[in-house]
Amino acid sequence: MLNDVGLLALIIGFVLSVYAAAAAAWGGWKGRAAWVASARNATCLVFPVLTLSVIALVSALLRLDFRLAYVADVSSQSMSPFLRATALWGGQQGSILFWAWMMAGFVGAAVLRPWKRDRELLPWVIAVAMLTTAFFVGLSLFITNPFERYWLLPGAQELTRALVAPQGAMPYVAADGDGLNPLLRHFGMIGHPPTTYLGFTGFVIPFAFAMAALITRKGHEDGWIRATRRWTLLAWMFLTVGLVLGGRWAYDVLGWGGFWGWDPVENAMLMPWLTGTAFLHSVMITEKRGMLKVWNMILIILTYALSLFGTFITRTGVIGSVHAFAKSALGPAFFLFIGLTFLGSMALLFRRLSDLRTEHELEGVVSRETAFLLQNLLFLAITFAVFWGTVFPMISELFTGTKITVGPPYFKQVVGPLFFALLVLMGLTPLLAWRRHGLRSLARTTAPLLAASLVLTVGWAYLHRLHPAAWAGLWLVSFAAVSVVAEFVKGVRARMESRREGPALALLRLVGRQRQRYGGYIVHLGVLMIALAFVGDTYFKQETQGTLSVGEELAVGGYRLVFEDLRGYAGTDGRDIVEARASLYRGDRFLATLTPRRDFFVVQEQPVTVPGVYTTAAEDIYVLLVGWEEVGLQATTFKVYLNPFINWAWVGGVIIVLGVLLSAWPAPKAFSEVSYELRPSRLDRAGSAGE
Amino acid sequence: MNTMSVSDPGTPSPPADQARPRPASRFARPTAYGLVLGLLALLAWGLVQADSGPRGSGAAPDFTLTGFDGRTVTLSALRGQVAVINFWASWCPPCREEAAYLERTWRDYQDRGVVFIGVDWSDTEKEALAYIDEFEITYLNGPDLGTRIAQDYRIQGVPETFFVDKNGQLRGVHIGPLSPPELEGRIEELLAEPEGNPPPA
Numbered sequence: 001m002l003n004d005v006g007l008l009a010l011i012i013g014f015v016l017s018v019y020a021a022a023a024a025a026w027g028g029w030k031g032r033a034a035w036v037a038s039a040r041n042a043t044c045l046v047f048p049v050l051t052l053s054v055i056a057l058v059s060a061l062l063r064l065d066f067r068l069a070y071v072a073d074v075s076s077q078s079m080s081p082f083l084r085a086t087a088l089w090g091g092q093q094g095s096i097l098f099w100a101w102m103m104a105g106f107v108g109a110a111v112l113r114p115w116k117r118d119r120e121l122l123p124w125v126i127a128v129a130m131l132t133t134a135f136f137v138g139l140s141l142f143i144t145n146p147f148e149r150y151w152l153l154p155g156a157q158e159l160t161r162a163l164v165a166p167q168g169a170m171p172y173v174a175a176d177g178d179g180l181n182p183l184l185r186h187f188g189m190i191g192h193p194p195t196t197y198l199g200f201t202g203f204v205i206p207f208a209f210a211m212a213a214l215i216t217r218k219g220h221e222d223g224w225i226r227a228t229r230r231w232t233l234l235a236w237m238f239l240t241v242g243l244v245l246g247g248r249w250a251y252d253v254l255g256w257g258g259f260w261g262w263d264p265v266e267n268a269m270l271m272p273w274l275t276g277t278a279f280l281h282s283v284m285i286t287e288k289r290g291m292l293k294v295w296n297m298i299l300i301i302l303t304y305a306l307s308l309f310g311t312f313i314t315r316t317g318v319i320g321s322v323h324a325f326a327k328s329a330l331g332p333a334f335f336l337f338i339g340l341t342f343l344g345s346m347a348l349l350f351r352r353l354s355d356l357r358t359e360h361e362l363e364g365v366v367s368r369e370t371a372f373l374l375q376n377l378l379f380l381a382i383t384f385a386v387f388w389g390t391v392f393p394m395i396s397e398l399f400t401g402t403k404i405t406v407g408p409p410y411f412k413q414v415v416g417p418l419f420f421a422l423l424v425l426m427g428l429t430p431l432l433a434w435r436r437h438g439l440r441s442l443a444r445t446t447a448p449l450l451a452a453s454l455v456l457t458v459g460w461a462y463l464h465r466l467h468p469a470a471w472a473g474l475w476l477v478s479f480a481a482v483s484v485v486a487e488f489v490k491g492v493r494a495r496m497e498s499r500r501e502g503p504a505l506a507l508l509r510l511v512g513r514q515r516q517r518y519g520g521y522i523v524h525l526g527v528l529m530i531a532l533a534f535v536g537d538t539y540f541k542q543e544t545q546g547t548l549s550v551g552e553e554l555a556v557g558g559y560r561l562v563f564e565d566l567r568g569y570a571g572t573d574g575r576d577i578v579e580a581r582a583s584l585y586r587g588d589r590f591l592a593t594l595t596p597r598r599d600f601f602v603v604q605e606q607p608v609t610v611p612g613v614y615t616t617a618a619e620d621i622y623v624l625l626v627g628w629e630e631v632g633l634q635a636t637t638f639k640v641y642l643n644p645f646i647n648w649a650w651v652g653g654v655i656i657v658l659g660v661l662l663s664a665w666p667a668p669k670a671f672s673e674v675s676y677e678l679r680p681s682r683l684d685r686a687g688s689a690g691e
Numbered sequence: 692m693n694t695m696s697v698s699d700p701g702t703p704s705p706p707a708d709q710a711r712p713r714p715a716s717r718f719a720r721p722t723a724y725g726l727v728l729g730l731l732a733l734l735a736w737g738l739v740q741a742d743s744g745p746r747g748s749g750a751a752p753d754f755t756l757t758g759f760d761g762r763t764v765t766l767s768a769l770r771g772q773v774a775v776i777n778f779w780a781s782w783c784p785p786c787r788e789e790a791a792y793l794e795r796t797w798r799d800y801q802d803r804g805v806v807f808i809g810v811d812w813s814d815t816e817k818e819a820l821a822y823i824d825e826f827e828i829t830y831l832n833g834p835d836l837g838t839r840i841a842q843d844y845r846i847q848g849v850p851e852t853f854f855v856d857k858n859g860q861l862r863g864v865h866i867g868p869l870s871p872p873e874l875e876g877r878i879e880e881l882l883a884e885p886e887g888n889p890p891p892a
Contacts (some may be wrong), residue, residue, distance in 0.1 A: 261784075
């Protein structure tokens with residue numbers, strides 16, 4: 001009964017989405033406000049309607065209603081209620097419905113806002129956004145419907161999946177389900193899909209506004225940018241969290257001691273993040289100086305197209321990866337949609353290119369505008385390099401018949417230096433003045449920061465191995481960090497002098513009044529922490545492997561691991577466990593007992609490696625149980641990694657979220673201080689040496 | 692201020708002094724479209740290719756592999772024995788997880804009518820030899836030149852292990868690293884079958 005309600009709601013949702021898109025386009029074209037209002041109402045209705053579908057599916061998952069094929073695929077009696085509910089996004093059909101639902105939510109919320117300004121954009125925002133929503137709801141309804149059942153045709157060996165009974169078939173209800181893939185039963189994989197989808201779908205809002213601005217010939221104004229600033233920030237934040245959670249899952253579950261492997265599926269998610277980050281920064285220049293307008297359009301179109309492309313590769317197996325998803329009929333539909341969207345937005349951009357005239361030219365080679373232009377170029381270069389590495393296997397197979405793979409060395413070598421350059425920019429740009437910055441004054445401002453960061457670097461490098469590239473990486477991170485801290489110090493001191501506030505109050509008021517800017521700096525600090533984790537992973541990692549008998553030990557980086565015991569037992573939710581116990585020492589001091597183990601999920605025939613990890617702020621000791629003999633306690637093989645700075649990646653993720661929340665948090669009217677409204681013609685900051 | 696250059700709706704054409712003619716822009720549009728269409732064509736081709744997964748049944752594609760140590764093996768010459776074909780690479784972390792287990796099992800079964808063949812995919816000889824050294828692998832391993840064997844078996848990544856019965860029929864594929872007792876289990880099943888039996892439908 002509830003399943004039928006869910007299916008009906010899905011149908012109604014689809015009809016509403018198509019209607020909203022068509023009505024909005026009609027109303028916008030003919031200038032009929034009534035149609036647009038109707039479309040707006042329809043848009044706001046889609047999310048509640050789809051919520052019924054989602055409730056129906058989640059309820060079926062919780063109740064283990066095995067009449068539904070999807071429930072039999074991803075749920076099982078041995079799974080806890082929490083896991084059953086999160087299995088909503090554990091398989092193809094559920095995750096598409098989930099995606100469509102979240103997109104409907106975003107679009108509905110965006111359209112609900114009071115449209116006092118930018119009213120001309122409304123019809124086209126709805127049209128573009130609802131067209132996309134209709135596509136995803138349509139996918140869920142027609143191609144990967146979660147409400148399908150299993151049927152048994154007489155004489156057939158396999159089950160058929162369909163919404164309605166094929167001629168002469170009997171409904172098939174499994175006694176128990178297959179259960180969620182054991183690799184996915186981890187908090188990282190529970191959080192990763194929702195945040196990633198929120199990130200991807202969130203970018204439909206700035207995209208729709210950008211298209212609307214182009215269509216209504218308002219692309220040269222920044223109304224669309226101001227309207228979407230918070231949406232962009234939010235979408236970007238979710239995408240970042242999705243990346244961090246994915247990395248955390250890879251670290252905990254995949255068991256190779258790292259968190260980023262340059263796998264095509266990872267790259268698929270990285271690329272829209274890169275262009276999205278560039279977009280986030282680039283629009284600041286447009287707001288302040290009316291420049292880089294064409295860049296913004298290119299970047300948002302790319303971000304959106306790459307999101308679609310990312311999910312296309314992930315779900316269709318077009319580019320092989322060590323963890324490719326199951327195949328489905330999604331491919332052609334997605335392909336058509338990506339093609340139409342990308343070609344359509346390109347065509348629109350080309351037609352309106354003449355509208356997007358820049359308001360100012362670049363005046364100085366060393367200036368804040370140049371820095372932003374450079375960051376656009378760098379992000380784009382990185383995106384292109386990653387894209388090339390990701391699709392090259394296909395190109396090679398097509399033209400040479402040889403199926404190759406592009407591995408981490410390519411990416412690290414090509415992308416590493418580009419990221420270095422970006423970090424330098426991150427440190428330098430807050431120091432640069434608008435329009436033109438004299439080189440001598442730049443040297444004067446930068447020198448103390450360079451000195452401070454060099455001191456920090458020497459101090460850190462003293463504690464760890466000396467390796468030239470490692471020094472460079474550490475210095476860069478410290479330079480950018482020192483630069484950010486210097487911004488806070490400068491601001492606080494200026495406030496203390498001019499308003500006679502104490503340092504704590506000054507800091508609070510400074511950050512509270514200028515949330516966009518200082519929130520952004522906090523996000524930068526978070527990014528630097530993640531960069532630090534990458535530096536540690538690339539240059540300071542140590543590893544060792546060995547086969548031990550009871551009482552023997554392995555040593556790495558000042559730590560000793562002593563093998564104590566090995567036992568096997570049956571665990572909960574259908575797994576057999578082989579667990580080793582080992583004691584970790586630093587010198588003679590006992591630190592912890594680690595229990596690396598290998599679980600084997602009997603029904604799915606899926607082994608899962610669970611590492612034993614000792615975590616500190618400075619590093620992780622990460623132990624894997626690699627092999628063992630069945631008889632006796634001889635010859636148990638361990639692999640031990642020493643991962644320095646790894647935990648800064650997770651802390652960095654949290655800091656980024658806090659920074660974005662601060663930056664995006666609406667400020668009460670009383671707080672807005674007029675001094676921050678920079679007007680393009682007079683942009684000298686107090687203390688900068690512009691002219 | 693941002694309202695400086697608003698053109699009023701009736702005159703969409705840009706003022707003359709800012710319509711800088713850029714000769715390069717004549718090629719920009721066709722190039723951009725060309726690139727995008729090319730990419731779309733590539734994706735379409737990729738879609739068509741991706742509809743089939745790795746081989747799991749039927750006659751095992753024959754091949755001759757020359758090992759790093761010079762030995763050669765031809766699959767069709769192994770009738771009457773069970774063959775385990777393992778695709779690996781030195782740069783593949785999950786392959787390392789199963790390497791010791793594979794070698795151990797090989798040593799247990801090598802005199803019992805089972806042949807292990809390691810196919811090194813998309814790798815360099817130096818690293819492959821280092822990998823073989825590290826895990827002290829004794830069964831035959833050779834490079835898959837031109838990725839011919841990998842394409843015939845339609846692998847999607849490494850590690851993948853294919854099982855061939857005594858009649859040269861493919862009896863399944865295991866994607867991902869093997870762990871005890873999966874490998875012995877499969878081998879025992881295939882060893883127990885008498886030779887000359889037609890494969891089950």
